[in-house]
Amino acid sequence: MVLPGLFRTCPVTGLRVHLPTQRLIIANFVMALLSIVIGGIAAIFVGFSRGSTILVKDPEQYYIWLTAHGFNMLIFWILWFEVALVYFVSTVLLNTSIYSSRIGWLAFTLMLIGWLVVNVTVFTGNATVMFTAYPPMAAHPLFYLGYILFALGVFVALILFFLTLYKARVEGTYKGHLPLVTWGAAIAAIIGLTVVTHGAVALLTTFVWRLGLVESIDVMFYRWFFWGLGHNAQYVNVTAMVAVWYALLTLATGYTAARFVNERYARIAFALYTLFVVPGIGHHILVDPGFSVYLKQASGSVGSHFLSVPSMLHALALLGGLEATLRAAGHTGLFGWLAKIPWRNPGVAGLLLSMLLFGIGGVIAQPQTTLQPNLLFHNTMWVPAHFHLTVVGGTTLAFMALSYYVVPLLTLRRLISTRLATIQVYTAFIGILILAISMAILGWLGSPRRTLVLPELMKPEWWGPATLLVVGAAIWIASGALWVVLMLFTVLAGRRSTDPGELTSGLISAIIVKEGAKTSKMGSLVIVIIFLVVIMLALYFYSFLRLGFQPPFW
Amino acid sequence: MTIFPRSIEEWYKPLTREEKIWIALAFIVALTLAGTTIAWHFIDRSHQVPSIAVEADPREFLSKAMEFSRTYSGKVVPEGTDIYLAAVRFTWIPSELILKAGVTYRIWVSSPDVLHGLSIIGPGDVVYNVMVMPGMAYVIHVKFDKPGEYEIRCNEFCGIGHANMIGRIRVVG
Numbered sequence: 001m002v003l004p005g006l007f008r009t010c011p012v013t014g015l016r017v018h019l020p021t022q023r024l025i026i027a028n029f030v031m032a033l034l035s036i037v038i039g040g041i042a043a044i045f046v047g048f049s050r051g052s053t054i055l056v057k058d059p060e061q062y063y064i065w066l067t068a069h070g071f072n073m074l075i076f077w078i079l080w081f082e083v084a085l086v087y088f089v090s091t092v093l094l095n096t097s098i099y100s101s102r103i104g105w106l107a108f109t110l111m112l113i114g115w116l117v118v119n120v121t122v123f124t125g126n127a128t129v130m131f132t133a134y135p136p137m138a139a140h141p142l143f144y145l146g147y148i149l150f151a152l153g154v155f156v157a158l159i160l161f162f163l164t165l166y167k168a169r170v171e172g173t174y175k176g177h178l179p180l181v182t183w184g185a186a187i188a189a190i191i192g193l194t195v196v197t198h199g200a201v202a203l204l205t206t207f208v209w210r211l212g213l214v215e216s217i218d219v220m221f222y223r224w225f226f227w228g229l230g231h232n233a234q235y236v237n238v239t240a241m242v243a244v245w246y247a248l249l250t251l252a253t254g255y256t257a258a259r260f261v262n263e264r265y266a267r268i269a270f271a272l273y274t275l276f277v278v279p280g281i282g283h284h285i286l287v288d289p290g291f292s293v294y295l296k297q298a299s300g301s302v303g304s305h306f307l308s309v310p311s312m313l314h315a316l317a318l319l320g321g322l323e324a325t326l327r328a329a330g331h332t333g334l335f336g337w338l339a340k341i342p343w344r345n346p347g348v349a350g351l352l353l354s355m356l357l358f359g360i361g362g363v364i365a366q367p368q369t370t371l372q373p374n375l376l377f378h379n380t381m382w383v384p385a386h387f388h389l390t391v392v393g394g395t396t397l398a399f400m401a402l403s404y405y406v407v408p409l410l411t412l413r414r415l416i417s418t419r420l421a422t423i424q425v426y427t428a429f430i431g432i433l434i435l436a437i438s439m440a441i442l443g444w445l446g447s448p449r450r451t452l453v454l455p456e457l458m459k460p461e462w463w464g465p466a467t468l469l470v471v472g473a474a475i476w477i478a479s480g481a482l483w484v485v486l487m488l489f490t491v492l493a494g495r496r497s498t499d500p501g502e503l504t505s506g507l508i509s510a511i512i513v514k515e516g517a518k519t520s521k522m523g524s525l526v527i528v529i530i531f532l533v534v535i536m537l538a539l540y541f542y543s544f545l546r547l548g549f550q551p552p553f554w
Numbered sequence: 555m556t557i558f559p560r561s562i563e564e565w566y567k568p569l570t571r572e573e574k575i576w577i578a579l580a581f582i583v584a585l586t587l588a589g590t591t592i593a594w595h596f597i598d599r600s601h602q603v604p605s606i607a608v609e610a611d612p613r614e615f616l617s618k619a620m621e622f623s624r625t626y627s628g629k630v631v632p633e634g635t636d637i638y639l640a641a642v643r644f645t646w647i648p649s650e651l652i653l654k655a656g657v658t659y660r661i662w663v664s665s666p667d668v669l670h671g672l673s674i675i676g677p678g679d680v681v682y683n684v685m686v687m688p689g690m691a692y693v694i695h696v697k698f699d700k701p702g703e704y705e706i707r708c709n710e711f712c713g714i715g716h717a718n719m720i721g722r723i724r725v726v727g
């Protein structure tokens with residue numbers, strides 16, 4: 001059904017899809033897929049060596065795998081996906097084409113060169129410095145150039161996104177205001193600009209230093225600006241993830257639940273991220289010498305605690321929206337509606353499990369982002385426990401769940417199996433949860449991160465959680481592989497269809513609501529209060545208690 | 555609906571009472587957390603992130619640490635002596651410290667090469683982590699109340715031998 005001007009109409013949503021833009025979206029998505037495969041292979045070597053089984057005994061190899069894992073997962077998989085996402089929400093949802101596909105391919109090429117250069121320098125052992133690349137530890141100069149080119153490509157993609165929004169507005173391709181999901185993506189892109197500017201300062205100075213043009217480099221300066229990249233980038237992920245949550249709630253319930261979300265409230269909550277992100281950079285330098293304690297407290301602790309406000313607001317809006325929908329469908333009781341959630345739907349399950357994992361990640365972040373208890377957690381395995389919950393359990397799982405909806409529509413091929421998709425979502429949840437719990441216990445017991453602890457260096461009490469880590473890693477790697485297989489089979493061998501019913505079969509659990517039925521969001525409030533106020537504050541104050549029983553230091 | 559454009563009349567709805575409660579809840583939680591760290595600053599002065607750091611010439615610091623290591627190897631560090639601890643790829647200098655329980659020591663810690671992390675892990679739930687930076691010496695006051703063996707591990711990736719950077723603190727009665 002190609003319309004003149006290279007547009008086709010989506011048979012399910014009725015949205016118009018510009019074909020050259022679609023190719024761009026798919027190309028970026030394929031690179032995301034390739035990155036998570038490379039990162040996942042690295043995860044096998046990292047996960048099975050950091051636990052009680054030592055797959056890689058040579059530290060040199062282990063640290064190469066770990067650097068490759070961090071880059072391909074955190075930087076490449078997430079950013080390629082996010083670029084695809086911002087193109088999608090600014091064109092398909094706004095009924096328009098991309099501002100310029102030439103610029104889109106320019107961004108793609110820059111990112112691709114950066115991606116290649118970084119991966120080659122890392123895998124050849126010329127850049128075993130982790131994705132943080134703290135100087136004065138030095139990698140091959142080309143490595144910094146690759147990093148910079150990739151970031152530059154992302155910057156071009158973000159500018160293209162804003163130009164596309166502008167074009168759609170001027171040409172009036174849509175009526176009214178941006179859809180909520182696009183609004184969320186726009187907030188993510190604004191934060192993305194702060195990422196690129198901080199990253200440029202950190203990486204350009206390091207590049208210049210590696211070329212030998214300047215004598216030395218200020219480590220503190222680098223750490224602040226690097227984390228301007230690293231920290232702010234996590235909020236691009238968070239904001240994009242929340243936008244995806246709203247999309248999932250809408251798509252998986254066949255548009256029903258979205259009616260019970262107050263969009264004005266959600267838009268305010270999105271906008272709050274822009275206020276709180278940059279002040280939070282300081283939680284990465286809490287125990288560094290040289291920064292003032294007052295800066296650390298203001299930025300690292302107080303600033304960072306406020307960062308959790310928008311996420312709490314979104315959690316309530318989404319869970320509350322689902323609750324109100326189910327109540328409007330006639331399900332009652334404070335928690336009775338929970339049993340009526342369509343748990344077998346991969347989108348709904350993906351949404352709720354992603355929210356739960358992200359929430360746990362947020363809970364265990366609170367003691368760690370507080371100035372004094374950071375002494376207990378800094379650079380221990382507690383840190384990867386936290387971010388595997390947020391960026392893996394939260395962002396990655398949400399992106400995976402969304403792909404079950406968007407990929408069939410973009411390729412007009414049926415998802416190979418919705419049952420397997422649901423199984424993938426649940427195994428991901430279990431695997432990530434076990435992985436993160438074992439990492440958190442290791443961290444609590446002082447086991448350092450980024451360290452290949454060979455058996456003779458292991459403290460006796462680390463063996464238990466290290467064994468658990470292998471179990472979690474195995475489950476989650478299997479689940480991730482299942483996702484890749486489902487994507488590949490769908491794209492290459494899924495049954496072609498343009499029938500809306502067929503393309504979405506098993507993916508949509510419409511909830512039939514009675515007009516004017518009584519709704520309430522009380523159950524969600526109680527759940528969130530138990531989660532935040534009881535569990536989070538208990539852990540938080542317990543870590544202060546533990547700190548108080550340490551030998552005196554100051 | 556979240557994925558379609560909407561006119562302002564459609565989405566610009568007043569906040570409900572429920573939503574106002576949510577916003578209040580989120581801010582109260584954040585304020586509680588933020589207030590606690592500020593309060594702790596005044597309540598427990600003996601469990602704080604060290605606030606003193608001075609610039610330290612890498613070579614000079616290394617020679618100080620080596621001299622300290624020679625002088626006190628195998629000996630209990632007397633009260634009132636400043637301790638110089640250098641994190642060097644891939645060892646601690648000195649690699650063993652013998653301290654007296656109940657005595658407050660002042661430790662200067664820095665590195666002549668790259669970033670490292672000082673992690674003290676001990677019996678009875680003791681964990682302590684700070685960054686060690688080249689060019690900058692952290693000044694840490696510590697007092698070990700109980701005798702025992704504590705490990706010093708490096709917790710910032712510093713190269714191939716990073717995991718082997720394990721030193722020891724022996725606290726004697």
Ligand code: HEM
Nearest residue numbers: 043047050070073074130131384392449450451473476477
């Ligand atoms: C496929 C299953 C995965 C397993 C088994 C796994 C396991 C691990 C382990 C054990 C570490 C810590 C190693 C150490 O500190 O010594 C680690 C680090 C890390 N992981 Fe994963 N992970 C997985 C997936 C992911 C995903 C999907 C992401 C991001 C989206 C991710 C991001 C990271 C990052 C950024 C680090 C830190 C690297 C560094 O410290 O430089 N991981 N992973």
Ligand SMILES: [Cu+2]
Nearest residue numbers: 230231234283
């Ligand atoms: Cu951060």
Ligand SMILES: [Cu+2]
Nearest residue numbers: 708710712716
């Ligand atoms: Cu080290």
